[in-house]
Amino acid sequence: MSTSTASPLIQRRYTRADSRGSYPRLTGMPDLEHNRLAMFWRPIIDMTHSELAPLRLRMVRQISEWLAQPAPRPTSWFAIIGIPELRRQVLRHAGLDQYDCTSPAGLAQELRTPQWDRLVELVEQFAELDDATRSLVVFQLAQLSFCGFAAELAGPVVVDGDPGHDRYVYEVARIAARVPGRTSWSLETFDALAKSAESPRLALAACSQGIGHSIRSGAGVEGAARFEQHGERITADGFDEDLHTHLVRSRYHRAVALLRLAQRRPEEMRAEVELAVRFSDLLYADGPTGADRLVADENLRIILESQIKAAARARGDESNAELRKFSNALYEMDPTCVEALLIVGDGYATAGDFGEAAAWYTRAGRLGTGAGAIGWFRAGQCLDLVGDRTGALHAMGHCLELDTTAVEPRAYLEAAVR
Helix, strand or coil: CCCCCCCCCCCCCCCECCCCCCCCCCCCCCCHHHCHHHHHHHHHHHCCCCCCCCHHHCHHHHHHHHHHCCCCCCCCCCCCCCCCCHHHHHHHHHCCHHHCCCCHHHCCHHHCCHHHHHHHHHHHCHHHCCHHHHHHHHHHHHHCCCHHHHHHHHCCCCCCCCHHHHHHHHHHHHHHCCCCCCHHHHHHHHHHHHHHCCCHHHHHHHHHHHHHHHHHCCCHHHHHHHHHHHHHHHHHHCCCCCHHHHHHHHHHHHHHHHHHHHCCCHHHHHHHHHHHHHHHHHHCCCCCCHHHHHHHHHHHHHHHHHHHHHHHHCCCHHHHHHHHHHHHHHHHHCCCCHHHHHHHHHHHHHCCCHHHHHHHHHHHHCCCHHHHHHHHHHHHHHHHHCCCHHHHHHHHHHHHHHCCCEHHHHHHHHHHCC
């Protein structure tokens, strides 16, 4: 649940000449087994596990294993939802068009793995599945970036007070919030869950989602503050302390930290981050393994993003040391996540260290996708600011190679040859 804010001296995103334009298709690239980008993005290409994949994609294997089990199946507590159309971006930049499809069933049979076949089968049986299995299926679809398809498959769902069904509705709302035109419904659903969910954990989780999506949408700070009021009521009532309660409370304080950032109250943001860390530390108390360890690591990874933002907005040697410490920790935990690398770059750019920021943005750019194109764009601006005109030209050129609709990078290159 993160937002990214770079220095006011650099433009955060470029303009696209065609906002609906597609990213370029590369041709003549190596096959799947020898493809550089596929090494990092393999889980969303064919659901094959890769130790080089970013942390957010390592959950694909865990969900696949749960879906292979007979019902009743476990409940997923993973947080990060896939970015819509990310898989298509990866396939275009990797030159693997044969894997492109708008739904799992659209992938050619000869390219499917057993995990992929199982997902297709469960999608076909969706109407007969129990709510726990439906929750896993729609989450897996979202991980593969089929967010629109997952929301359409789920259809209209409403909060009804049944704990299992409400947990499924919560999962659908998280995914629908990623789909254009569905955010308002998701916010209404999170509000209903925050007010009426039988489980305090689910109610508080809905508050966290409501805060984050309010800030990103037209609801803004005022809408987020209403979810914080629900959260204060829920935490005041108290509930059983266990691993998942600690997880939900940590996520809640992360969300409130995001609200404090939007409210421009940096010291209070740092206090909320400290609370998120305190509950995060409890997740590791008993040495979690398997899915519990993945969930704990995912939570810590997002906290590190918040810590980077808080450190970057403070000033002085202590803040600079914190920024470097948290950035290194995030990189060590998730070195191939393009979004994490952009966060680190933004931290250094906000702190005014444009040379260091450019290095992190460049790392993000090398991983491709639309986020990688943004990384190259920000790197180009940072390099220009430190006087490395040649490096800036290369960075802007790489950005344009990943997204031929990029207006400002094209203008920068054109100006260089006049």
